[in-house]
Amino acid sequence: MEGLRHPEDMANLDQVLAARAASDNALRQGKPSQEKPSQEKPPAQRCRTNSRRGLSDPGKRSYPPVQSVKRALEVLRAVNRLRIASVTAIHATTHLPKPTIIRMLETLMADGYVARDNMFGGYRVTCRVHELTKGYDGISMVIEASRVPAIELTQRIKWPIGIGVLDGDAISIQFWTGAISPWAHTNTVLGLRPTLLSSAMGRAYMAYCPEEEREKILACLRDDPHHEFDAQTEADFRQLLSRLRSTGKAGFAVRDPRTEPKQMTTLAMPLMFDDRVLATISVSFYKTAVPLQNISAQIVAPLGETRRKIEENLALLMRGAGAPPVEAGRLPTGLAPLSPG
Amino acid sequence: MEGLRHPEDMANLDQVLAARAASDNALRQGKPSQEKPSQEKPPAQRCRTNSRRGLSDPGKRSYPPVQSVKRALEVLRAVNRLRIASVTAIHATTHLPKPTIIRMLETLMADGYVARDNMFGGYRVTCRVHELTKGYDGISMVIEASRVPAIELTQRIKWPIGIGVLDGDAISIQFWTGAISPWAHTNTVLGLRPTLLSSAMGRAYMAYCPEEEREKILACLRDDPHHEFDAQTEADFRQLLSRLRSTGKAGFAVRDPRTEPKQMTTLAMPLMFDDRVLATISVSFYKTAVPLQNISAQIVAPLGETRRKIEENLALLMRGAGAPPVEAGRLPTGLAPLSPG
């Protein structure tokens, strides 16, 4: 319930987050998150993508947004809304001057995003627009769904959280809250590719992905000489996985204690939609810092709750993403906004 | 087989069509489509969206494409391809100067299409990009799939073809080849909303749409006092529909002969994907021009063939449109192009 309400709301997600950036940074620096007179110019601490520091501060923008680009996107959005769009209709919704609208439409047509002719009497978008969207499903969506809950979890339990997705024969870590964890043990883990066999994330993935996929992956591991994946190893691994699955929906995987860093452990859960594992989420912590009997309460329970929130978000985003081509409303109207009646 | 091979190819569809524009226009004017020395300047006949003339001629562009817009879209496309994109990676694929890339990214971020932070170390697209795509499914896609085959059909049988989609309690005509038919009987039918009960398109839709949808629509017609839809009418209509369905997949609907224009008739088929009717296609012709015994060969057969082509295209486009979030390849790689190894 505290998650996202509606795909539309997602546009605000990062704004919400941005608003939280200050406190994130404060947290990182151990300062109490006291309010500071907002008029006083903050110490101009730019944050770059390659900075280990917290969030990017949304204030300072060296470049003002490029006007023509904003307008073009506005026009493209309008054509999407209108389905079959006339210049006047676009003008009515965007209030841009008509020459500008035509200029943008010409530009969009030149790149093939929009088509026009009198057989349908207006402008429409073409399948080319998918090029502008294709990359969203997958890691981008997972991050969008995970960002807020993962940050909250880190603020709560202090240990860094990671998110990873399947990438070939390994997990690829794509998100990591080490920047706001007081106890991050390393600079970054972004881009690392923990093993499917011995890492917590890999095990969580393999345990909960659909059987068909699991078999295909195992077959690949078997065939690839890079992996020492003999019959015994496979049998042991399969048993590990089935034991994991038998713990039910709330199960979590643990990193093979024989892997580095040995003074830490990692604990992972799958992030699922339907029966697929879209990604996995993990927490890493010093073994000595969390006594064994406290792990359930201090780690597993919060992580499970975070997982639930993320999966809720994912479900909403998936629904919004793969919008059904024909709405199932009462009697759908709006495919044809041109209708004269 | 002669249809579209691959969603990617669709970008060329309109170019292919555009190349055909000249002959379309020639056809319209009854001139033999003789080649004219291409150096000789054609009579500068601009074609506008609201023109009844054939296709828009792709040559003349009063405005050159807006550079910054093209670049911004290029950057957005690159971010989509890269999933998590660094400035350098974008630079490598686009060869745009880095300041330009950053300027565009800032602009895209200002509009919320792109997000950035160091927790995932780069830029990614957000769910907001759906605003740039949303309008494609539905009529835009149907037209994209139908345009070429419908035009070919018109050139072959000469009678005008119409494409319509469900719009509330009627069909809305969204595409019409009257502009290139020598025997178009009226200026335009775009935007007209033929009845579900008595029009050929409406009947074709109702006959072949999923039962659940049909019942819902019939219930709405029953409840809406605007329609005189008494029990007897409904019974007759249901019988008509079931008789239509019983003719199998190749069935076609005919316009109620009591509706105007009475000297013509209209004949329609559904355009289906899976078990849904995405649109309907129709031909209208003078009753006296096509003797009853010739209708099957001169109208139904060519229309059926066209329908098949369009449905093939639709299937390809639908597949490309609703791309599965996780590819089912051997072992999918590429969700994470950042992987260092």
Add this chain to the structure above:
DNA sequence: ACGATACGTTTCGCCCTGCGAAATCGCCGC
């Protein structure tokens, strides 16, 4: 630890591109 190196970001002044009011053009309906 400390430079070396790589990468992200910003500055700044020139110049050209994009702007939009107004004019033009083509269709439609009368």
Add this chain to the structure above:
DNA sequence: GCGGCGATTTCGCAGGGCGAAACGTATCGT
């Protein structure tokens, strides 16, 4: 064949966009 509507084009001005070069801030190797 005229008037009105909507699409498209013209054209001269000026502000927006451009990118080489400079500048911080990280990471990496030793």
